[in-house]
Amino acid sequence: MAQEIVIEMHNITKKFGDFVANDYINLDVKAGEIHALLGENGAGKSTLMNMLAGLLEPTEGEILLNGKPVKLDSPSKSASLGIGMVHQHFMLVDAFTVAENIILGSEVTKGAFLDLKRATKEIIELSEKYGLAVDPDAKVADISVGAQQRAEILKTLYRGADILIFDEPTAVLTPAEITELLEIMRNLVKEGKSIILITHKLDEIRAVADRVTVIRRGKSIETVSVAGASSQQLAEMMVGRAVSFKTDKIAANPKNTTLAIKDLIVNENRGVPAVKGLSLDVRGGEILGIAGIDGNGQTELIQAITGLRKPKSGSIQIKGTDVTHLSPRQITEMSVGHIPEDRHRDGMILEMTLAENMALQTYYKEPFSHHGILDYGFINKNARRLMDEFDVRAASEQVSAGSLSGGNQQKAVIAREVDRDPDLLIVSQPTRGLDVGAIEYIRKRLVAERDKGKAVLVVSFELDEIFDLSDRIAVIHDGKIQDILDPEKTDKQELGILMAGGKLTKEGTNV
Structure with a gap:
């Protein structure tokens, strides 16, 4: 029996001035399927789904829900029709509890008063039904990123969503949290929900999706069954050319030590040591990769190296x-580049323009400024050059950094730091x-920096990336190098x- 089509988007076009974000895109989603929306950074995926969520309206085109045309002119209208969106950057209030965030805008009252007890009971029932473990009474500021995401999903389910849109849901999750989220998606579909996965x-995609629609530069390319397409075929459809999954590189030729860390102790925010007597060195002409489970001192280590956190000793x-x-700044001026793990908190000022963000490390120097006066002509020209070289996609260098897709924000930060030609690159x-x-x-650019004799320190939770890039791999556990x-x-x-705290014998077995 053919599955019923619940969402149809016909010839959807969205323009922002002269910039065409979506160009006559067609998409249909079946009941009870996970439908992936695959595309490059800035391809128009989130823009398309923002129209389904009621955050934007199409310039042209038609949206049908269960075969009937609908006008989705507000998030509340989409929510009332059973469409909910879990955004890439969570829409939660840190000072509120999980329960308060979930019911915000859909409050349950008892007379003139908020009936938080009843709402909390409903939230617990939903969390148990869909395997979304949360503490309703915990403040959002005090819970993990994975728990925040579960709260976001519960928020859409609390409002009665039957069609859920997940926008880059795994971008900030650990491998264990990713596995958990994919299982949650499977459970949601078993309960009759339909999912669009950006x-x-x-x-x-291969793990959970049934079908995938590929979008490239604002146009829909093709919709195919996931089971009938290889990863290589999907990658080529997405970028329009053959893609290599492994970085070609010659053997490293390390030189003198550029970074030397000795007996370093660094406290985390509560004053408890996160880095515990760690020693490490990185040489010019090599990439040293740090592998470890999130929360084992990587963040505090990088912050100490870059001056963002003061060590206790070492x-x-x-x-x-x-x-x-x-x-x-003093460390930066010693020819150090820093690509931070949180581009929003430490890498950009989202309200400023893309051009201004690309000059954040150099704005006070010639030729970006003269005698304390910013040279916006040069700043803008420099940004356009970097946009071309690093394929940062935006309507212009004058758009706010916050309006870019997450991937294009990341490319902008990388462009700024690599272009400074640092001797030590912390990534x-x-x-x-x-x-x-x-x-x-x-990855090719990072290897090219290594080949120029630069020292590159890479922290990544992606083990494939660690193996692909690293000349040496340092494994961190509980604030120490194992x-x-x-x-x-x-x-x-x-x-x-090693990441779990074990040791290897000469034969490589656990002891």
């Missing part, structure tokens, strides 16, 4: 100079939120043992 991650030297207590989650074409390009391995002589199983 993503560029081919392995996740030392950090860059090119023989002690930088342990220097400011971020945390370099390809988070990037499509396969952009991942291929960025071991440093040659990627050619180890495997994911051995790394997994």
Whole structure:
């Protein structure tokens, strides 16, 4: 029996001035399926789904829900028709509890008062039904990213959503949380929901999706069965050319030590040590990858190296100079580039233009400014050059950084830092939120920096990325380096043992 079509989008076009974000796109979604929307960063995926969620209205085209034309002119209208969207950047209030966030805008009252007890009971019932474990009484500021996402999903279900849109849902999750989320999606479909999954991650599409619609540069290319298409075919449809999943590189030729860390102790926000007597060095002409489960001191380590967090004890030297207590700018001016794990918090000022963000590290120097006066002509010209070189897609360099897709924001940060030609490049989650074409390009650029004699330190939760890029792999657990391995002589199983706190014997077994 053919599945009923619940959503049809016919010839959807969306223009922002002269910029065409969606160009006559067609999409249909069947009841009880997970339908992936695959495309490069900035291909128009989120714009298309924002129209389904009522956040934008089409310039042209028609949307049908269960065969009937609908006008989705507000989020509340979409919600009333059973359409809910889980956004890439969560729409939660940190100071509120999980329960308060879930019912916000759909409050249950008892007379003139908020009936939070009844609402909490309903939330618990929903969380148990769909396997979405949350603490309704916990403040959002105090829970993990994965728990925040579960709260977002519950928020849509609480409002009665039968069609759920997930926008790049795994971009900020750990591998374990990703596995959990994919299982949640399967449970939702078993309960009769339909899901649209916006993503560029081919392995996740292959794991859960039934069909996939590929969008490239604002146009719908093709809709195919996931079972009938290989990852290579999907990648080529997405970027319009053959894509390599492995970075070609020659053997490293490491030189003198650029970064030397000795007995470093760094506290986390509550004053408890997160980095515990860690020692490590990175040489010019090599990529050192740090592998580890999230929360084992990686964030605090990178913040200490870049001056964003002051160590409790130990030392950090860059090119023989002690930088342990220097400011971020002082460290930056020692020819250090930093691509942070959180591009919003540490990498960009979202309200400023793309051009201004691309000059954040250099605006006070010639030729970006003269005698303290910013040269916007040069700043804008520089941004356009970097946009072309790193394929940062935006209507112009004058748009706000916050209006870009997550992947294009990441490419903008990488462009700014790599273009400065630093001797030491600190990179945390370099390809988070990037499509396969952009991942291929960025990894090649990092290897090119290594080949120029630069020292590159990469922290990534993606083990495939660690193996692809690294000349040496340092495994971190509980704030300490467990071991440093040659990627050619180890495997994911051995790394997994070390990441969990185990040790290897000479035969590579767990002890």
